[in-house]
Structure formats: C-alpha cells, structure tokens
Amino acid sequence: MWTAFxxxxxxxxxxxxxxxxxxxxxxxKRVIGWIMAFGTGTLIGxxxxxxxxxxxxxxxxxxTAIGFTAGxxxxxxxxxxxxxxxxxGRKRSGRSGDSNxxxxxxxxxxxxxxxxxxxxxxxxxxxxxxxxxxxxVSIFVSNIPEGLSSTVGLQGKYSRSKIMLMWLSVILISALxxxxxxxxxxxxxxxxxxxxxxxxxGGIIAMICSTMMPEAFEEGGPVVGLIASMxxxxxxxxxx
Numbered sequence: 001m002w003t004a005f006x007x008x009x010x011x012x013x014x015x016x017x018x019x020x021x022x023x024x025x026x027x028x029k030r031v032i033g034w035i036m037a038f039g040t041g042t043l044i045g046x047x048x049x050x051x052x053x054x055x056x057x058x059x060x061x062x063x064t065a066i067g068f069t070a071g072x073x074x075x076x077x078x079x080x081x082x083x084x085x086x087x088x089g090r091k092r093s094g095r096s097g098d099s100n101x102x103x104x105x106x107x108x109x110x111x112x113x114x115x116x117x118x119x120x121x122x123x124x125x126x127x128x129x130x131x132x133x134x135x136x137v138s139i140f141v142s143n144i145p146e147g148l149s150s151t152v153g154l155q156g157k158y159s160r161s162k163i164m165l166m167w168l169s170v171i172l173i174s175a176l177x178x179x180x181x182x183x184x185x186x187x188x189x190x191x192x193x194x195x196x197x198x199x200x201x202g203g204i205i206a207m208i209c210s211t212m213m214p215e216a217f218e219e220g221g222p223v224v225g226l227i228a229s230m231x232x233x234x235x236x237x238x239x240x
Contacts, residue, residue, distance in 0.1 A: 041231020
C-alpha cells in the first residue's frame with residue numbers, strides 16, 4: 001500500500017526538478033520542447049500498452065471503449081474550465097508575462113494532469129509484479145518539462161518559495177492519488193477496474209493532445225515528431 005504512495009511521489013518529484021531548472025538555469029525553449037516531445041511519446045506508449053491493453057484484456061472492448069471515451073470527455077470539460085480560469089498556458093514556457101494566466105489556474109491544471117497518471121501508477125501494483133516501469137518512466141519524463149514550463153508561467157506572480165511549496169504539494173497530491181488508486185481499484189471487479197483504467201487512459205491521451213503536443217511542436221520544431229517516436233519506442237522496450 002505505502003509502496004504506491006512512494007512511487008506516486010517519486011514520479012511526481014520530476015516537477016520539482018523542472019521547477020528548479022526554471023528558477024536557477026536558463027534552458028533554451030527548444031530543449032524544453034524536445035524533452036516534452038520525448039515525454040509525449042513515452043506517455044502515449046504507457047497509455048496504450050499499460051492502460052488500454054490491460055483494460056482490454058481484463059474487461060473487454062465495451063468497458064474499455066466506454067471508459068476511454070468518458071475519460072477523454074471529462075478531461076476535456078475540466079480542461080475547458082481550468083483554461084477559462086487562467087490555466088490554458090500552464091505548459092507554455094514562453095508566456096510568463098501573459099496577464100490572462102492565473103497562477104492558481106496553472107496550478108490547478110497541473111494537478112488535473114497529474115491525478116489520472118498517479119491513480120493508474122498505484123493501480124499497476126495490484127498485479128503483484130511490482131510497479132509499472134513504463135508508467136514511472138513516462139510520468140517522470142513528462143513531469144520535468146511540465147514543472148519547467150509551468151514555473152516560468154508562475155514567475156512574476158509568486159515568490160520562489162511559494163512556487164516550490166506549490167510543486168511540493170503536487171508531489172503529495174500525486175502520492176495520495178497513487179495510494180487511492182491502489183486501495184480503491186483493489187476492491188472493484190475486473191470489468192469496473194478495466195473501465196477505470198481506460199478512463200485514465202482517455203484522460204491522459206486528451207491531455208497529451210491538448211497541452212503537451214502543441215507546446216512541444218511550438219518550441220521544438222518539426223524534429224519533435226522523431227523525438228516523440230523515440231519516446232514511444234522506449235515505452236515499448238520497457239514494456240517487454
């Protein structure tokens with residue numbers, strides 16, 4: 001049980017690494033885009049191989065399709081809400097001066113992105129084979145540019161100490177979400193667990209397409225297609 005809590009915190013700790021890089025280093029936006037592209041590829045692989053693949057095997061096509069669609073719809077609705085509150089540019093590293101961005105909106109959007117990933121990370125321990133390496137690596141890699149870009153958006157609105165406190169709270173929330181995923185999904189029948197896994201997969205794919213992919217291309221250029229492909233390949237190799 002506490003292993004789920006630990007891995008949820010470890011995977012989310014990458015946002016602090018990204019935040020520290022944004023606060024104390026000058027990293028070219030192109031490099032941020034490349035890192036985000038790689039994270040995009042690994043997350044697509046994790047959602048496909050781990051979440052949807054397992055959901056299909058455990059629950060069949062109907063629970064998987066319903067859960068996946070519902071996850072994408074719910075994430076999109078929350079994304080629209082958070083964007084309206086100022087969180088639309090939470091992954092935009094070059095818009096720190098945009099007055100339309102609310103610091104709380106950026107923070108809320110980052111938490112919203114982290115929760116489905118962490119829930120399924122905790123649930124991956126239920127198989128009894130240890131934590132899913134694919135999910136840990138994918139979430140960790142994708143969280144670095146998220147912490148970096150979001151921190152740039154928060155600078156000028158909050159002090160360094162308050163920014164770090166916000167990201168430390170994201171680690172705690174992610175750890176609790178992983179713990180909740182382990183405890184909650186343990187009690188469910190296979191079909192329901194499969195639907196929830198697919199739900200998280202739908203939310204992750206919607207998040208990738210609406211936030212990570214546009215930012216990666218905007219900052220990194222056409223080469224991000226190749227980098228994302230390599231991220232997907234790494235996910236495949238880790239899943240073997």
